Amino acid sequence: MSTTSTTLAPELAVSEWFNTPAPLTLAALRGRPVFIHSFQLLCPGCVSESIPQVQRIECIFGHTDLQVIGIHTVFEHHAAMSPVTLKAFLHEYRIKHPVGVDLSDERSDTPTTMQRFALRGTPSSILIGRDGSIAHQMFGVEEDLAVGARIAMALSARIPGLAGTAPSSGEDEGCSGGRCEVPSQLDAGRLARMS
Amino acid sequence: MSTTSTTLAPELAVSEWFNTPAPLTLAALRGRPVFIHSFQLLCPGCVSESIPQVQRIECIFGHTDLQVIGIHTVFEHHAAMSPVTLKAFLHEYRIKHPVGVDLSDERSDTPTTMQRFALRGTPSSILIGRDGSIAHQMFGVEEDLAVGARIAMALSARIPGLAGTAPSSGEDEGCSGGRCEVPSQLDAGRLARMS
Amino acid sequence: MSTTSTTLAPELAVSEWFNTPAPLTLAALRGRPVFIHSFQLLCPGCVSESIPQVQRIECIFGHTDLQVIGIHTVFEHHAAMSPVTLKAFLHEYRIKHPVGVDLSDERSDTPTTMQRFALRGTPSSILIGRDGSIAHQMFGVEEDLAVGARIAMALSARIPGLAGTAPSSGEDEGCSGGRCEVPSQLDAGRLARMS
């Protein structure tokens, strides 16, 4: 029994999922770090800055057990950013990770997940630790060096009382386009051993 | 009577206009050079490359009589790129120049203006000369240096039989954000004098 | 006999040339437009901004009779930027156009050509017209669109009393690296015909 009390992150509230055969929940992902990207498809900063960063994260940390999730948190121009438009957007921008449509709230323009995490706007990012708590949350886009450092720390953190984390064995080498390379020493196995 | 026979560019076919109090036609614009930008709001190359270039063109040539026109030439994901979504897109990306929705053709996925100009995809650009003919047309994005050279040539070209072109006097100085400067020697008046 | 009196640009003062079998003078280049790039090899803005722009200019206007010239105008850290270092710099940065070392003046830190043109710093650029006058001069780096427009105007300008300019026929297609394309309608021949 742990002496540390940790506040769990609130659960995602999603009305429709893309790029996943089954809905995702933070509860079911407990034990793995989760990087949540909150965006809107008509948000210029998302398209030019945060979506490319998320794709770099997938590339660099694709062989670890980090789970990347996008949440389409529409709080303006609701009719313009329907799931039909989102689906085409994900296709055109080659976004392959799971993306959920934030559950609308009839009493507010701000959807439910966005309210639960008190997000200030898009893009925002939330890093959930292996223990289910919020390791970091921010509005805007942080430098890659800092994001890489945070994710490495989240990957290396052991959960007290857990024997170890079995990362999925990644069999494919490198990232598409040859633009980046999976660092051999950054797999979750080694990260676990270092901690 | 001119001995040169020039083929006029086909006319635009537009079902709805944004950012203009009245519909535009190439016929009514005869005598001015026109830069037409063909795009789709979910086209990554348009968002990252050609739209920023069009905004630089507006900035650099804003004091000349060049007319910039966007045409939303949707040939895929039609339901995802409705005029409702386009309107929000123009707002979010701060696009201020006139944009027309290319007239759909019930017999084809390709809309009417796109067919008339035989455009191969998005982004495309068409430069119309003062005489109403196509000075240049291309699929993709050309280097700014070449685009600037083409527009300068189109601006400087006199129309045979016409006494001269009276450019609108631009009284505001510079472009927003201080990122570029209106070149003092690039106004249409001087261009006309040089030709 | 022209009624317009034009002030000729001052002549270059160069102590040593690279990338040319014989010294260049503006007098001998009369009839061709000349783009002069003033730089220092330890100037960060030159390395990151103006040198890449000059290389794009060479690429886009390589089939015209525009002459590109670099002048190494050292006005600080003289011992650090000797011709020995310049030679290695030109090699490493793959600069192929003629570059002259601005003639030092024992009474001043500012070298001679820099004084003659009253340049304020590096990078600077000077565009010389076919008639030998200064068409444009500036400190800093201008937008490619504006530079392209200026060069097109300089290329298209006829010299009063001259029958025509015979451009060298460029037989090779495109630029190295496939990064840009020689615009078919931007050759000097067509530019001359348009004017």
Added chain:
Amino acid sequence: MSTTSTTLAPELAVSEWFNTPAPLTLAALRGRPVFIHSFQLLCPGCVSESIPQVQRIECIFGHTDLQVIGIHTVFEHHAAMSPVTLKAFLHEYRIKHPVGVDLSDERSDTPTTMQRFALRGTPSSILIGRDGSIAHQMFGVEEDLAVGARIAMALSARIPGLAGTAPSSGEDEGCSGGRCEVPSQLDAGRLARMS
């Protein structure tokens, strides 16, 4: 007494230091992670890619006990890249961290430190762990996300038998230019606590 045998990184061989009151050695830095940047001032990839990355590293990890060191590893154009030119280069590029001139070897064009680490060219980087061993070494420039992850791991690694690392308390907030922000959870104290 540790059961793990670690091979120590070879020592630096430097003929002249800039930006430090006293010479640095890896031996004296034992207990702190060290990021070594091998560069040449006339290397285009160093100027455009690795030097900006090193400056971002200084910005993001400036409040930790990471030591950043540049080594000017000249293996070509020796006369062009003398310490006189290096000194002006460091001034112009605002490089503030300690930079050593790699000790020349009269029997080889390749200087001594470069030989000891078997570096293949410039830019190269070497990350030294708290225990003095090479955590990572590479030729070229790696993605910021991966570099950030590596540095975080190096910072968080405890040395067996050592009670703890006392980081210098950084009192200044943020980085120059306001372009990046010191992440509050990335200080060495917390990193030590997490491991």
